[in-house]
Amino acid sequence: MPTDEDSLRFMRRAIELSRVHMEAGEGGPFGAVVVKDGQIVGEGWNRVTSSHDPTAHAEVVAIRQACQRLGTFQLRGCEIYTSCEPCPMCLGAVYWARLDRLWYANGREDAAAIQFDDEWLYREVALPAEARRLPSRQLLRDEALDVFRAWAKKPDKTPY
Numbered sequence: 493m494p495t496d497e498d499s500l501r502f503m504r505r506a507i508e509l510s511r512v513h514m515e516a517g518e519g520g521p522f523g524a525v526v527v528k529d530g531q532i533v534g535e536g537w538n539r540v541t542s543s544h545d546p547t548a549h550a551e552v553v554a555i556r557q558a559c560q561r562l563g564t565f566q567l568r569g570c571e572i573y574t575s576c577e578p579c580p581m582c583l584g585a586v587y588w589a590r591l592d593r594l595w596y597a598n599g600r601e602d603a604a605a606i607q608f609d610d611e612w613l614y615r616e617v618a619l620p621a622e623a624r625r626l627p628s629r630q631l632l633r634d635e636a637l638d639v640f641r642a643w644a645k646k647p648d649k650t651p652y
């Protein structure tokens with residue numbers, strides 16, 4: 493666990509990244525760092541518009557960098573500091589990465605006040621598929637299930 497001083501330092505770095513790269517015109521005002529054993533192992537900032545990537549949110553970018561640097565697909569033993577409470581995609585990424593803890597600065601309501609509103613997406617995710625505004629339909633389940641069965645029997649897979 494970081495000391496309080498460390499936590500403030502890491503969060504200030506996340507906020508600094510949000511400001512610097514927002515001012516440089518690279519994307520929205522969001523920054524994040526991943527920390528392991530008191531060291532920053534990944535840094536990210538929003539690059540959605542500059543990299544033509546709707547998934548390039550600060551947290552996802554920081555998680556990708558940390559995983560590359562550490563040569564792993566899971567970040568157990570790491571914590572993430574993000575300048576804003578994560579959207580559902582990033583929250584999912586934090587869970588998938590198995591991060592130990594999430595720290596955030598701005599809240600969802602602060603983001604909504606500057607037109608980055610995640611509330612609708614949080615609501616959508618909680619709805620049953622047929623009630624979501626995104627039309628979705630199941631197709632060719634049997635053919636896709638063949639692949640799942642093959643995975644289940646695959647002797648040399650890397651489970652995660």
Ligand SMILES: [Zn+2]
Binds near residue numbers: 550580581583
């Ligand atoms: Zn996000």
